[in-house]
Amino acid sequence: MAGIESELRREQETVDGLYGRLDALRAQTRERLADVRRGGPSGSPQNRSERDAFATLYEDRLAQLEAVEDRLAFGRLDLSDGDARYIGRIGLTDDEHASMLTDWRAPAAQAFYRATAAQPDGVVRRRHLVTRGRAVTGVEDEVLDLDVLASADGLDADQRERLIGGLSGEGALLAALAAGRTGRMGDIVATIQAEQDTIIRSDLHGALVVQGGPGTGKTAVALHRAAYLLYAHRRTLERSGVLLIGPSRTFLRYIDQVLPSLGETGVVTTTISELFPGVAADGAEDEAAAEIKGRALMARVVERAVRQRERVPREATEVRIDGRTVVVTPSDVQSAIARARRGHRPHNQARVAFVRDMLGRLAAQYVEQLGWEVPPDERGEIVEELRTTREVRIALNLAWMPLTPQGLVTDLLTKPARLAAAAPELSRRERDLLLRDRDAPWTPADVPLLDEAAELLGEDDQAARAQERADAARRSAEVDYARRVLQSSGNDGLVSAELLADRFASSGPRLTTAERAAADRTWTYGHVVVDEAQELSAMAWRMLVRRVPTRSMTIVGDVAQTTARAGARRWADMLDPVLRTSWRLSELTVNYRTPAAVADAAQRMARAARLPVSTLTSAREVPDALRFAHVGPEDLARVAADEVRAALAVVGDASGGGRVAVLGTADALVDVRAALDSVGLTPDTAEVRAGSRAADLDAPLSLLTPREAKGLEFDVVVLLEPADVLAASAGDLYVAMTRPTRALRVVHAAPLPRGLDAERD
Ligand SMILES: Nc1ncnc2c1ncn2[C@@H]1O[C@H](COP(=O)(O)OP(=O)(O)OP(=O)(O)O)[C@@H](O)[C@H]1O
Numbered sequence: 001m002a003g004i005e006s007e008l009r010r011e012q013e014t015v016d017g018l019y020g021r022l023d024a025l026r027a028q029t030r031e032r033l034a035d036v037r038r039g040g041p042s043g044s045p046q047n048r049s050e051r052d053a054f055a056t057l058y059e060d061r062l063a064q065l066e067a068v069e070d071r072l073a074f075g076r077l078d079l080s081d082g083d084a085r086y087i088g089r090i091g092l093t094d095d096e097h098a099s100m101l102t103d104w105r106a107p108a109a110q111a112f113y114r115a116t117a118a119q120p121d122g123v124v125r126r127r128h129l130v131t132r133g134r135a136v137t138g139v140e141d142e143v144l145d146l147d148v149l150a151s152a153d154g155l156d157a158d159q160r161e162r163l164i165g166g167l168s169g170e171g172a173l174l175a176a177l178a179a180g181r182t183g184r185m186g187d188i189v190a191t192i193q194a195e196q197d198t199i200i201r202s203d204l205h206g207a208l209v210v211q212g213g214p215g216t217g218k219t220a221v222a223l224h225r226a227a228y229l230l231y232a233h234r235r236t237l238e239r240s241g242v243l244l245i246g247p248s249r250t251f252l253r254y255i256d257q258v259l260p261s262l263g264e265t266g267v268v269t270t271t272i273s274e275l276f277p278g279v280a281a282d283g284a285e286d287e288a289a290a291e292i293k294g295r296a297l298m299a300r301v302v303e304r305a306v307r308q309r310e311r312v313p314r315e316a317t318e319v320r321i322d323g324r325t326v327v328v329t330p331s332d333v334q335s336a337i338a339r340a341r342r343g344h345r346p347h348n349q350a351r352v353a354f355v356r357d358m359l360g361r362l363a364a365q366y367v368e369q370l371g372w373e374v375p376p377d378e379r380g381e382i383v384e385e386l387r388t389t390r391e392v393r394i395a396l397n398l399a400w401m402p403l404t405p406q407g408l409v410t411d412l413l414t415k416p417a418r419l420a421a422a423a424p425e426l427s428r429r430e431r432d433l434l435l436r437d438r439d440a441p442w443t444p445a446d447v448p449l450l451d452e453a454a455e456l457l458g459e460d461d462q463a464a465r466a467q468e469r470a471d472a473a474r475r476s477a478e479v480d481y482a483r484r485v486l487q488s489s490g491n492d493g494l495v496s497a498e499l500l501a502d503r504f505a506s507s508g509p510r511l512t513t514a515e516r517a518a519a520d521r522t523w524t525y526g527h528v529v530v531d532e533a534q535e536l537s538a539m540a541w542r543m544l545v546r547r548v549p550t551r552s553m554t555i556v557g558d559v560a561q562t563t564a565r566a567g568a569r570r571w572a573d574m575l576d577p578v579l580r581t582s583w584r585l586s587e588l589t590v591n592y593r594t595p596a597a598v599a600d601a602a603q604r605m606a607r608a609a610r611l612p613v614s615t616l617t618s619a620r621e622v623p624d625a626l627r628f629a630h631v632g633p634e635d636l637a638r639v640a641a642d643e644v645r646a647a648l649a650v651v652g653d654a655s656g657g658g659r660v661a662v663l664g665t666a667d668a669l670v671d672v673r674a675a676l677d678s679v680g681l682t683p684d685t686a687e688v689r690a691g692s693r694a695a696d697l698d699a700p701l702s703l704l705t706p707r708e709a710k711g712l713e714f715d716v717v718v719l720l721e722p723a724d725v726l727a728a729s730a731g732d733l734y735v736a737m738t739r740p741t742r743a744l745r746v747v748h749a750a751p752l753p754r755g756l757d758a759e760r761d
Pocket of ligand 1: 218
């Protein structure tokens with residue numbers, strides 16, 4: 001006993017030292033920030049933008065140092081050479097640059113996650129530090145090399161027995177898994193498991209697909225991998241940025257604390273619906289229409305729609321200018337179109353060549369009528385006059401219209417004749433499903449169509465290209481300058497010269513890489529992470545891949561949980577067309593979320609429904625995790641409300657954790673909401689603010705459809721009428737059943753779906 005206490009005391013001293021260092025760094029950064037701010041708004045514009053850039057730098061650093069407060073240090077490795085290495089959220093060094101704390105992402109920390117007794121990797125003992133606030137409340141040891149440990153100096157018999165007795169490394173993991181849920185995802189940095197670590201540290205290059213059943217940590221792994229890549233490849237990624245795509249805003253809110261707690265704030269997180277700058281795609285859509293819009297074939301449809309706006313008129317158009325007549329003939333237009341297309345440039349850019357060509361032809365007609373030789377500068381004036389003549393402009397526009405993506409897609413989806421011409425592969429019924437009103441809002445499935453159109457249309461970029469050349473020259477001078485500033489200010493290493501130059505250069509509101517990337521459709525990211533990737537359509541994949549020409553991606557998902565009709569049933573079907581052979585597959589096989597009995601039942605149901613389920617073993621059993629209540633239809637809502645009340649009474653814990661969800665079809669939820677009202681659990685009381693459709697993650701109770709609950713988790717789930725959920729989609733039921741961390745309560749009047757029917761009380 002005394003041994004443990006003195007051990008804890010020793011660890012406390014070390015941890016105190018680490019927090020002391022953290023506090024000192026915070027104070028130092030605050031001081032530097034204050035210094036910079038004291039400079040005030042005076043000085044040359046150059047000085048001001050430098051000051052702003054450094055202020056941002058210190059603000060970011062301070063935010064990072066603040067974010068790592070909780071469990072700053074969580075591990076210790078005792079090495080065979082007698083050294084001890086502490087593992088934590090960030091790296092810390094003392095004044096002499098000696099390492100005090102090793103960043104969990106550093107190569108030197110890898111053994112913390114990977115070493116085993118069979119392959120100790122130079123590690124004698126792995127220790128998990130259990131902390132509350134800044135206090136060390138426990139340690140949990142795994143001895144990996146008994147021989148070395150037994151012969152180690154300074155261990156008395158007591159200590160040896162205690163260490164050897166504490167062989168299990170599962171305590172910290174199981175404690176993390178059993179903790180009450182707060183409605184926000186937490187990081188798993190202290191308990192990453194070896195199969196997860198291998199994925200997190202996998203090579204940056206190419207696309208890595210992580211397939212895993214529900215609760216295997218795919219989201220957690222994807223986020224930790226983003227943090228790892230930003231650490232290991234900071235130079236490559238800090239300027240190009242990392243993009244994370246999630247299935248919904250609610251989901252993004254659910255995970256939004258994880259990366260900051262890992263010291264990373266620069267990742268652009270968004271959904272497919274928000275990926276086209278300037279378009280808020282919040283319109284609701286029929287699933288069948290969304291499925292059609294998601295088909296790969298729509299790329300050809302959009303391409304045809306563009307081509308059909310480059311067209312030869314049936315008749316010639318005569319235009320009178322200064323008493324002379326020029327004629328826009330079908331044959332001239334035809335050959336000008338053919339020549340303009342030869343350059344293989346986007347529509348709006350190729351249009352410049354088309355117009356130039358046509359004006360040349362018309363000018364030639366005009367000159368011929370003059371009957372004398374015209375000097376080149378006068379010829380230019382003639383071309384200019386033709387260009388500004390209204391009738392000429394109309395005739396040329398009719399042949400080759402400048403287009404915006406929004407205009408093109410709106411026309412395609414609102415004009416039956418245009419859609420029929422562009423999409424002959426679709427049946428009449430399918431086309432009718434796509435047609436909508438001109439003023440209907442954009443839907444998520446429209447976004448990839450807009451992006452496809454934008455790609456084919458391009459911008460009229462003559463001015464833009466000249467600007468680009470000028471910018472490139474200025475840029476290299478700026479980077480040189482930033483490098484010199486960094487060296488002379490002693491901040492070398494804190495940030496790259498390129499990034500600092502970006503910040504110097506940005507005038508007006510200072511934009512981070514993430515902000516600039518999010519506002520620019522043509523931005524190409526250094527890495528893209530996609531969560532719930534099984535839901536993306538073929539068209540969405542085309543859009544995403546455009547944003548990462550290197551194909552450096554982390555794609556996580558579960559093809560058994562697919563609910564979107566346009567989503568993936570097999571990874572190869574979806575990914576081969578866009579990634580060819582440049583993707584590799586990893587699998588996660590351990591379910592950390594759901595109690596074994598619940599996970600097993602969900603798997604049986606999914607197999608019976610012929611979903612492509614992955615093999616899954618569950619990390620823990622929880623007593624009484626699965627119960628069924630078979631009731632009459634009139635009692636369904638009331639019994640569900642009783643279950644909710646019982647669940648709320650048991651889940652709350654002292655830390656504010658504990659979340660309950662009612663999952664079912666939208667209709668079933670309406671009834672339950674009324675029943676909850678009648679037993680005093682009204683949505684508006686302080687005790688229970690039942691989640692709205694936009695899922696109030698902080699509410700102790702949420703009422704959601706399975707799709708809204710996708711990717712989320714709750715302590716207890718009350719599942720209403722599984723047969724109705726199954727009727728919508730087996731993937732929906734599989735998702736719904738695998739949300740709880742402690743218990744699933746199934747309330748049903750109809751017979752249970754296959755796979756569950758043997759379970760009923
Ligand atoms: N190594 C780990 N240590 C502690 N907790 C873990 C670990 N791995 C996963 N978890 C926890 O398990 C739960 C499920 O993880 P996560 O949400 O990442 O799974 P998922 O595979 O994305 O699930 P789904 O497919 O259902 O969305 C989370 O609470 C997560 O924190």
